[in-house]
Amino acid sequence: MPELPDVEVFGRYFERHALERTVEAVEVKDASLLENTSGAELARVLTGKRFTDLQRRGKHLAVAVDGGGWVVFHFGMTGFFRYFEAEADEPEHARVLFRFKGGGALAYDCQRKFGEVRLVQDLEAFYRAKEVGPDALSLDRDAFVQRFSDKRGRIKNALMDQSLLAGVGNVYADEILFHARIHPESATSDLLGADLRRLHDAMREVLEEAIRSDANPEALPADWLLPHRLQGDCCPRCGEPLGKMEINGRPTWLCPECQQKAAVLYQH
């Protein structure tokens, strides 16, 4: 799940359940998720401290620790937070537990272990080193068009390039291209200014609506692509069968009718 809307929702969940709470203990159940630190160090840094602030950039969620520094979470393909009070409610793949003074604990759960938890002093320096670009929702239309206009290769790859803009993953890239009626294999350089502006509008609309729907696929509008990514399902707009292809090794869904390649469109 964890693309920009999911991580935004995780952040709000964290805010409700863990912000301003005092950490009593940190329990690391699988240290392989820790990136540049150890269970002992994480516990030493956090015990007795509060989480005071939180900031999302793309698919990263950074949580400020009073007294300095940040804990930065990445959720991989299967990560999420779960707050629980009864021990029986601890989720199945909890990898790190933050236990709070006064009761309750926040679990960082990650079945496939592709997630990462790290300690960071200088957030900006970390993002620079990681080449994490500006958050997809922070870019205005002009800046978006500007960044995409020097980009080569296929548009879907560009949308998913976290250094170009951060937050769009495989599922929402397809959704955004479907809304903008752009074929995912279109060469980015074939897109006109008007296409890029439409793409930016579609991106904002999709990401914002997904956040409003709590990033819950079942709550998304029925005329979106996402509820229809099933073999044999049809385009909710024109009724033609949806197409599936592979781009960059990732499954890609589209409506071959509604989404024509830019180069094909402008030949006529």
Added chain:
DNA sequence: AGTACCACCTGACGGC
């Protein structure tokens, strides 16, 4: 620079 391919890890699902 862009792309293809592999690897990391675990579980669910379909076919035989």
Added chain:
DNA sequence: TGCCGTCAGGTGGTAC
């Protein structure tokens, strides 16, 4: 029922 290949919403390295 059981085994096995395939697939999954992310990212990083390598080689062309």
